[in-house]
Amino acid sequence: MDPRTGELVDRLRELPSVEDVLAGASEMFVYESDGLTLTRGRAAAVAFPSTTRAVCEIVRACNEFGVPFVPRGAGTGLSGGATPVDGCVVIECARMDQVLSIDAVNRTATVQPGLVNAHLTDAVSGLGLHYAPDPSSQTACTIGGNVAENSGGPHTLKYGTTSPHVLSLEVVLPDASVVQLGRRDAHAVGYDLRGVFVGSEGTLGIVTAATVRLMPDPETVCTLLASFPSLVSACEAVSTIIAAGIVASALELLDDKTIDAVEASVFAAGYPRNARAVLLVELDGTDAAVQAERARVRTVCQSHGAIEVRVARDEQEREAFWRGRKGAFGAMGRRAPDLYVHDAVVPRTRLPEVVEAITRAAEERNLRIANVFHAGDGNLHPNLSFDRRDADELARIVDMGEEILRICIEAGGVLSGEHGIGLEKRDYMHMLYTDEDLEPMRWVHEAFDPADACNPGKVIPQPRACTESNPRHRGYEKVTF
């Protein structure tokens, strides 16, 4: 550790509001990646605030020493958004995990950023309320991380991503000042800076409190499981359901390889092993509406050749269906030592051909692939299994990631549905935007973080000409084992 860093660590440890500071070599090692192990970086220290004031003091100390800082929640992100920049201070928000207030009448809650997503619903379920955005990692990921990534989830189809559920944010800006963006009563005026902040991937400041909407629990929820003889017929069923005007709250597809992985895990949900694809359809609303839609969904699935359509018998089976779906990513662990969960979006009607093209590309590269997707949104998650110790396979994986994006963009899609850009896709932003398109994003960044101290090097690529010239922006490494 260079003496200057040592001094900063001492300073952080002296701050009375900061509970814990780690700086040991092996401790920094376990923070080198978040949920994406393809990118790594070595932090100088990890500081644990539990109050807004502590966050301010850490940021102020970092600024004084000219050291960048990187916010982190549970480290479940999949685009390297919380990957440390070499020599940075990681501001770990896990201990800021309190529900600050619940307003049952106006159906809002104000929470600290380290609160686990699912714990918010646990806290309000007695009031007949829930927090709607439900990323698959919701039992572990935090609200602060969800705000940073504008996270989605299966129920995004009906209820939208995180952004429409965020009313206001208390934020520590990169200059250590504290501001309120938006208003708790949802009647904000002027520029929607709350909207700018949600999805900024930790590059504009650090959320220290969020006021979010709570949704009333629907009268009835019904989950259907339809199994299909092919992925294509399942995709077509999805398009027909939506074209028929049925507003499902979730439409999720799992292919046969995913089914195998889930059924071998503790989250085995009783998905049929003989199917090539399983479609989960969730309907919610009044009893009468759900009953009617259920019959229509069944008919549509059957007309597309479904082998079997069954309704979850009870709440227990319904939960099992979802636990299986949400554990699918981790369940791939039994396929190979490492996993690359990709994320891209295409127009829904193009799903069948895109999935076919991606599968072919994986075969050409001799890679193992399994597909899970939020079919209703056209949001694909190709899961690529690999072994990072195999340099050749690793190179093919990185190449495959780029190929998936090329295929999706050609089909009229975009780079990411919900995982964010982070480090993973930063340098692919040019596939979607021109330098001119990216310029206003740079202005916004410049306005919030002129010193480029807050999670630097993420999201926005350098103008093409500069990419190679600024070492500041290469404070991370792609894996080289």
Added chain:
Amino acid sequence: MAEPLATLLEYEKTLDCVHCGLCLPHCPTYQETGRESSSPRGRIYAMRGVAEGRIELDAAVVDEMYLCLACRACESACPAGVQYGRLVESMRAEIDERGARSRASRFFQRLVLRRVVASHIVLRLVALALRLYQRSGLQRLLRASNLLLVAPRLRDAEQLLPPVPPAWRAPGVTPAEGVLRGRVGFFAGCLMPEFFGPVNRATLRVLARNGFEVHAPRGQGCCGALHAHAGDARAAERLHARNVAAFGADDLDAVVVNSAGCGASLRDPGDALSARVRDVSEFLHAAGLRPPRGAVPLRVAYDDACHLLHGQRVSAAPRELLRMIPGLQLVDLPGTQDCCGAAGIYNLTQPDMSARLLRRKVDAIRRTTPQVVVTGNPGCLLQLSRGVRDAGLDVEVLHPVELLERSYAVGESD
């Protein structure tokens, strides 16, 4: 690919983890510290880093491996099926193999586990000494004198002790009552006969009342769980072999265990003995409990023992048995899936973290206001007893079979 630099760590098992992080909120030490390095994912990453030569086996890594409770709550949350319990045990063995832990703590631990816990005779003498200490008035004298303040660890251990009941050893054969439904083996445990005689007695009574002839073979002994957790695989294997021999010859329907930690440990090797092991609640539930008739009008909270819930995936059976007791009101204990901080001898080796976890548990008990807390593991019984005693709560801490036996007994006298 380079060979891993580990001899005892089960390196291949570390590769099952794909870093998804779903284990984090289920880990008690992560809940307390928020540190990645205190989480299952972080610990596995560190094990892998050591084996691949990317980091040194430094003091921080060693400390984290011992701060882990080995409660295996992460296994219940892991979609990839990582065998975390096996990993942390093998990593502890690796640490000792490399001499990375202080010799004094290693020596002390081995001494206690190999020479005391694993030895019938020494254990009996220790229990006897404790009984004398408690009943002779020496305990009162020592506690009043504050002499123990000079040795905080010893004081902690001393305070953990409930009044030690008289020893009770299971008879070789306990005849069945009523129609014979089967013959089962009884695993008596090492600490149980000395410190939990009433629990063993109740277990045999309940089995007999349910029509089972119970055999408690003489040659059996300690299950070796504590040795395995500490990374002493050799001692654990030796002890397991002794039990395989003791139960091997008998033609028994099942080997019934009333200690969650022992049950999980006996099941772990996956051999012929493992296949016959059943927790007492699981066994009675599957066999069909003869309905107890006596009213036990108490408000009862069931606390899951980690090695029953996470280690053996038994959680519904004990609750359903308790619900069969007339008059008993079963209430949910928040955080029942979280470790109470007992974790074998963890409350002695990591008193600070153990106390923090116990505080959470006691807070939950205080909010739930039960009259009785039941749990199926001796370590947890000790820990919870101490917790409610220190908090001044008027709560009884019992094993589920004790409540079943109470109901049968009341039913008889009615």
